[in-house]
Amino acid sequence: MQNMDISQIWNEALEVLKNEVSVVSYTTWFKTLIPIELKNNTIILQTFETFAQGIISQRYSLLIQNAIRQVTNMNFDVKIIVQDQVNNSQTSVSKAPVLTNEVSSKSNLNPKYTFETFVIGGGNRMAYTASLAVAEDPAKAYNPLFLYGGVGLGKTHLMHSIGHYILSQNPNTRILYISSETFTNELINSIQLKNNEAFRNKYRNIDVLLVDDIQFIAGKTGTQEEFFHTFNTLHESNKQIIISSDRPPKEIETLEERLISRFEWGLIADIQPPDLETRIAILKKKVEGEKYNIPDDVLVFVATSIKSNIRELEGAINRILAFSKLQNLPIDLNLAKESLKDFISARPKNITIEYIQEIVSAYYNLKIEDFKSKKRNRAISYPRQIAMYLSRSLTDMSLPKIGEMFGGRDHTTVMHGYDKIYTDINNSLEMKKIIELLENRIKGN
The missing domain is CATH 3.40.50.300 (P-loop containing nucleotide triphosphate hydrolases)
Structure with a gap:
């Protein structure tokens, strides 16, 4: 079968996949794949990331095979390779010249x-x-x-x-x-x-x-x-x-x-804050770039536990590396959990935004309705931001959903509130103590 035929098959298979997965998944994992060749009844597809190769091979191979079967009425195996594994005379993608430190x-x-x-x-x-x-x-x-x-x-x-x-x-x-x-x-x-x-x-x-x-x-x-x-x-x-x-x-x-x-x-x-797959990819990129030896299950644990921003993800990795070096222990899942136990807030499933609003409003002698109102005076707006911060930290609710629970506010307002309190915690010991007190009350400690 000629390369042109493979391209046609893959383009038609992509149309099938569009209807099978979300837009984000399609764009992230399938759209960038390049059909290379058909060899021994196996269609070889190329990606540019080792991490993407693993995800696609593990999660989506059957989905791809089914899509190809729909457009060809034939059964093919699928192999995902990374760019460095392509051993042919194709012209490589030109890279931008390296800039000097002076520039x-x-x-x-x-x-x-x-x-x-x-x-x-x-x-x-x-x-x-x-x-x-x-x-x-x-x-x-x-x-x-x-x-x-x-x-x-x-x-x-x-x-x-x-x-x-x-x-x-x-x-x-x-x-x-x-x-x-x-x-x-x-x-x-x-x-x-x-x-x-x-x-x-x-x-x-x-x-x-x-x-x-x-x-x-x-x-x-x-x-x-x-x-x-x-x-x-x-x-x-x-x-x-x-x-x-x-x-x-x-x-x-x-x-x-x-x-x-x-x-x-x-x-x-x-x-917006990265989703789970993006968080894992970010950690993979950091680990590969710095040549750290950290198992995949540790990266998944970190990405699952920390959902706020990239700096906190990288901070967690640095903490694990430091803990491993100081204790002279190899990095594994148990070490990661031990080193991050004070870094990662527990997120019990029974915590709701309504309950967080109840605890925070009581602490500041406010009514829950104040958090949902349009009032912007600091006596209300700052406790509202604290409640937003805790909602983001202690629940798995999305930013739009949190905004909805605070009087239909936009997700950017929630992000701003979270960032404001996050900054204040790092700059003020008093604010850090208040947040810790509220977290303990919410968790029932």
Whole structure:
């Protein structure tokens, strides 16, 4: 059978698979498979990830065989291989040239954050696709590109990836990555030193500007004024602007309307917490990249136990590695459970959002109805965020479902509430103690 025949069979089989699995599963596991050859009644399909090879072989081989049977009326075995196992004369996919540390340092780009090291899943696919489109055609696809999502979900990774990709195609591109805090501090310094011209030359004579955590300029009149004019100058000169935040523009309180309007000129893409398969893939990528020897069952345990963000996933792996080294013990499931027992909160099945609301409202002398109301004064909004944080931490409810239980609020509001309390816990011993007390009451300890 010729390669063209295999391609036709596979394309028809893909149409069958579309109706058998979810959109996310189809896009993640099947759409990227490449038919290689038919050999000894076995159809060989290629993927680019060792991890994907394992998942597809274990979970979906029979599904693929059935789809092929439907379009051919014949029985074929299916073999999934990774790219490195293809021993033929096919032209390999060209890789972007490696950037020197000098280029990366001038742009403030982290060499580790590239598209190649980014794990795509259902929660970040749109943001990834949009970022790649911008990188391939700066100032043409989406300008500005506004990425938003919770702490540790990959916004910064995508921003650096855009910068690296653009530089790989055109090393002379002037790119600058900064945080909004850096922008503010340098603006203040330029005013104190009466050196505004140098400040404006730095930020307005570039080709690509990447600004992380733009929400921190909210309420800062002078910073917003300067950024407004910087934005206009770059946009009018057809320069690419990429911005990130923990929430969409309209939900950033005290952000000027004229900035909100400009941020909405291009594309706004959100990043949601990764699902289980994506979390496992993220851990696999980290383990393979760092050449750690960690069994798959340990990775599955970590991914199942931690659902919040990528930083916590990686923190758990680092904790396991440190525990193994200090105890001089091999890494296995028992060691992982022991090392993470204080790191992972127990999630009993009988905990409900209603019960969490009851405990938190009683602690703050509020009514449960207050959490569902439109009231935004701090005496209500902050306990509401605490209840959202605990709902996310102690139940398996999705962000939209949690939002629904808090008066029909958007999932981004829940993400913002979770991130706010998560940050406060890390910065305040008092808040950490309050959360621990509430968790113990909820769990009945």
